[in-house]
Amino acid sequence: MSILVVLEPGSDGxxxxxxxxxxxxxxxxxxxxxxxxxxxxxxxxxxxAGRYGLASCMSVTGPEWQSAPSAMIAAAxxxxxxxxxxxxxxxxxxxxxxxxxxxxxxxxxxxxxADCVELTSNGAGVQAVRPVFSGKxxxxxxxxxxxxxxxxxxxxxxxxxxSESTVQIQAFTPTSHVGVRSAQVTGVSKNEGTMDVxxxxxxxxxxxxxxxxxxxxxxxxLAKSLGAAVGASRAVVDAGWRPHREQVGQTGKTVSPxxxxxxGISGAVQHLAGMSSSKIIVAVNKDKDAPIFxxxxxxxxxxxxxxxxxxxxxxxxxxxxx
Amino acid sequence: xxxxxxxxQVPDTTTKIxxxxxxxxxxxxxxxxxxxxxxxxxxxxxxxxxxxxxxTVTTMTVGPxxxxxxxxxxxxxxxxxxVIVKDASRGDSFVVASAIAEYATExxxxxxxxxxxxxxxxxxxxxxxxxxxxxxxxxxxVSSLSIxxxxxxxxxxxxxxxxxxxxxxxxxxxxxxGLYDPRYPKLPDxxxxxxxxxxxxxxxxxxxxxxxxxxNLPESKRLNKVFTDSDADIHELVRLLHExxxxx
Numbered sequence: 059m060s061i062l063v064v065l066e067p068g069s070d071g072x073x074x075x076x077x078x079x080x081x082x083x084x085x086x087x088x089x090x091x092x093x094x095x096x097x098x099x100x101x102x103x104x105x106x107a108g109r110y111g112l113a114s115c116m117s118v119t120g121p122e123w124q125s126a127p128s129a130m131i132a133a134a135x136x137x138x139x140x141x142x143x144x145x146x147x148x149x150x151x152x153x154x155x156x157x158x159x160x161x162x163x164x165x166x167x168x169x170x171x172a173d174c175v176e177l178t179s180n181g182a183g184v185q186a187v188r189p190v191f192s193g194k195x196x197x198x199x200x201x202x203x204x205x206x207x208x209x210x211x212x213x214x215x216x217x218x219x220x221s222e223s224t225v226q227i228q229a230f231t232p233t234s235h236v237g238v239r240s241a242q243v244t245g246v247s248k249n250e251g252t253m254d255v256x257x258x259x260x261x262x263x264x265x266x267x268x269x270x271x272x273x274x275x276x277x278x279x280l281a282k283s284l285g286a287a288v289g290a291s292r293a294v295v296d297a298g299w300r301p302h303r304e305q306v307g308q309t310g311k312t313v314s315p316x317x318x319x320x321x322g323i324s325g326a327v328q329h330l331a332g333m334s335s336s337k338i339i340v341a342v343n344k345d346k347d348a349p350i351f352x353x354x355x356x357x358x359x360x361x362x363x364x365x366x367x368x369x370x371x372x373x374x375x376x377x378x379x380x
Numbered sequence: 381x382x383x384x385x386x387x388x389q390v391p392d393t394t395t396k397i398x399x400x401x402x403x404x405x406x407x408x409x410x411x412x413x414x415x416x417x418x419x420x421x422x423x424x425x426x427x428x429x430x431x432x433x434x435x436t437v438t439t440m441t442v443g444p445x446x447x448x449x450x451x452x453x454x455x456x457x458x459x460x461x462x463v464i465v466k467d468a469s470r471g472d473s474f475v476v477a478s479a480i481a482e483y484a485t486e487x488x489x490x491x492x493x494x495x496x497x498x499x500x501x502x503x504x505x506x507x508x509x510x511x512x513x514x515x516x517x518x519x520x521x522v523s524s525l526s527i528x529x530x531x532x533x534x535x536x537x538x539x540x541x542x543x544x545x546x547x548x549x550x551x552x553x554x555x556x557x558g559l560y561d562p563r564y565p566k567l568p569d570x571x572x573x574x575x576x577x578x579x580x581x582x583x584x585x586x587x588x589x590x591x592x593x594x595x596n597l598p599e600s601k602r603l604n605k606v607f608t609d610s611d612a613d614i615h616e617l618v619r620l621l622h623e624x625x626x627x628x
Contacts, residue, residue: 125543128508129517153538156504157520160473161512163505169589170473172503185593190501191406194397198404198593241517241547246538254540260627284628302558303537308393308499309417309557317627327393331499338625339602340617346606355602355625356617360609368611372618377628 059145060091064135065115066154067099071106074257075150075210077217080110082210083148084218086179094225095138097123097131101227108225110217116142116230127240132161134232139166141230144205146184151209152256159209165234169201171208173312175335177215184208192308192331212256213314214335253287255306260317263289263306263333267322267343267362271299276366277321283374289313291323307332322362325350342366381433381527384489385426386440386480386510387419387454389447390500397597404592415450418495420562421555426493427458428560429527435490436460440483442476444468448578455573456565462576467583471501477509478586484514491532494554496521511552518552519545523559 061083065076083092094115096104104115116138122130135158139147147162149155151173163170175196176187185200186208200206255261262284264277274288281288290300292307306313308328318336323329325341325348333339334353341354344361351357358365374380391397392412400407426437439454440463441447451462465479484492494507504520511518523542524535530549535542537556565573605620607613621628 127517127545129512132512151504153521153536157508157518160477160503160505160507160509163474163589164477164509164512167589170503170505170509171590172473172501172505189598190595191391191397192393192499194597195399195406195595196598197595199590200593201589202587202591203589239515239517239548241519241532241545241551243543243545245544246541247535247544248541256539312502317621317625331393338621338627340621351604351606353600353602354604354606356620357604357606358609358614358617359606365609365614368614369618372614373621373628376618376622 060093060142061087061146061148062139062142062144063092063094064147064149064155065094065096065099065104065107066150067096067103071103072099073150074217075152075212077107077110078212078215079148079150079210080107080112081217082177082215084111086177086184088179088181093142093144095135095230097126097134104227105225108223109219111220111223112225113223114226117227118230118232125243125246127242128157129161129238129240130235132158132165133235133238135162136165137232137234138230139205147205147207149209151211155209159207163207166205166207167203168205168207169203171199171201171206173211174208175211175214177208177210189335192327193334211312211314211335213316249303255287255289255304255313256311258287259315260284260286261289261306261313261315262286262319262321263291263323264294264321265291265323266293268294273363274299276362280319280321280366280370280373283370283377283379285377285379286319291329320350321366323350324348325353342369381429381435381491382487382489383426383429383435383437384440384484384487384492385422385437385454385459386492386494386506387422387450388416388441388498389413389443389450390416390498393499399595399597404594406595413446413449415453416495416498418497418555418557419450421557421559422493422495423454423457423459424560424562425525425553425555427563429491433527438463438487438489440465440480442467442479451578452573453565455576456570457563461579463579463581465581465583472588472590473503473505473509474589475584475586477506477513479584480506480510481513482584483581484510490549491527492552494552496554496556507552507554516550516552517547518554519547520554521556522553523556525553525559
């Protein structure tokens with residue numbers, strides 16, 4: 059029984075989450091075939107997944123598939139899954155995957171395992187682990203159906219570079235999308251000049267400890283020294299100091315960067331829910347009893363106004379960025 | 381315009397989670413339950429649409445008897461009617477989506493509004509599952525919304541920006557934080573809501589498609605190395621980030 063992975067074109071090759079999805083598929087495939095499917099991607103973009111072990115990919119191209127709506131794409135993915143006899147369909151748990159995977163699950167009469175952080179296969183089927191209740195518990199789940207659809211939390215699964223293999227690319231022409239009622243995407247506005255926290259490898263976030271929006275330059279400077287995105291706690295977003303798109307936590311974004319640096323953030327459960335799966339967590343807070351230290355790998359007890367400038371210059375001397 | 385708002389009751393974020401006797405669910409004893417925070421934006425969006433276009437707002441939930449409480453909140457905010465689908469299982473997305481799609485087929489609303497996600501299981505699954513079952517378009521994580529002459533114009537938040545989307549009614553929408561500021565119900569309305577009828581429906585006959593094998597509390601594997609704010613300590617931390625954690 060094969061695995062179908064849904065790939066997305068990115069600015070350089072495919073999106074990083076697509077390579078992670080290929081990595082996750084290969085780790086559970088037990089030698090079964092892994093097929094990709096991509097919409098509106100060039101052959102060069104698809105071929106870049108060969109480095110991570112992808113051997114075969116269906117490519118759907120044509121003007122109607124450029125920023126095609128979710129209902130249409132879901133119908134096409136279900137077609138593709140049937141055509142290769144996929145028992146498992148994997149997506150990244152980003153905006154695209156979250157919108158489309160539930161529709162594909164309905165079409166394939168499949169159980170949906172959402173926002174998984176671990177994936178295993180025991181031959182009988184796929185089992186996943188996902189955080190629930192704001193990360194306060196983990197649940198092991200599996201589908202009771204013949205087919206499993208799963209979305210994978212970004213930056214949790216590893217894309218393993220292998221010897222360069224050639225991806226066999228076949229043009230795929232879906233049929234089931236015809237007549238599907240869909241929303242139409244009429245345009246996209248990018249947040250110019252800022253790196254999005256949900257796609258960043260390193261995030262530096264500021265909280266109420268910064269005492270005012272005029273002091274966020276301390277956070278921005280530290281972020282620059284690390285090549286990081288700037289994040290914010292709910293308190294400072296609600297106070298209007300920072301835009302909602304930067305908010306990390308329950309009513310903001312869930313992130314799992316390689317390193318998360320929390321500056322002047324006490325670590326309310328709502329905040330921890332959005333960042334506790336980060337690989338390395340660093341906290342700077344003047345209150346040694348702040349809950350953020352319980353989830354931190356490294357902490358500095360001190361005033362952000364005193365610590366951040368010195369931390370920034372010490373990091374700059376290692377990274378060469380300032 | 382007839383509007384169906386779908387809401388849920390979830391454990392308060394700050395509540396302590398204990399594992400139930402079956403080893404695969406949460407023990408609800410002593411847990412404080414609240415209206416899912418995103419659903420406040422969904423209810424407010426429904427009420428604003430009614431204020432602009434007329435029609436009715438129906439609010440529904442799928443859950444145990446105790447989740448009638450969140451319907452009372454919706455009634456106090458201004459929802460015209462409330463419906464509960466009795467389901468004590470707390471949760472298979474497919475079963476819940478089926479119950480909503482079955483009711484929506486009878487009610488035939490122009491728009492169905494959800495909160496972006498429920499904060500207990502965070503599956504982000506219901507809005508697009510229901511839309512797929514009904515054959516409707518959906519617009520998720522909506523941060524701005526207008527509906528004129530049967531056409532929905534909305535902004536949908538995506539990584540690094542927002543998509544501008546149009547769709548025709550009937551349509552499913554999921555509300556992002558900040559779509560509107562939810563209104564606070566007034567005390568007389570809270571009192572009146574207590575005696576309003578709540579219609580009850582039997583659960584869907586749909587069978588769960590996901591099984592919970594086990595649930596556990598995560599163990600912290602964090603290093604918890606804490607330093608002072610001295611220059612020596614700051615340099616030691618940076619050295620460890622470089623040589624031990626290898627993140628810089």
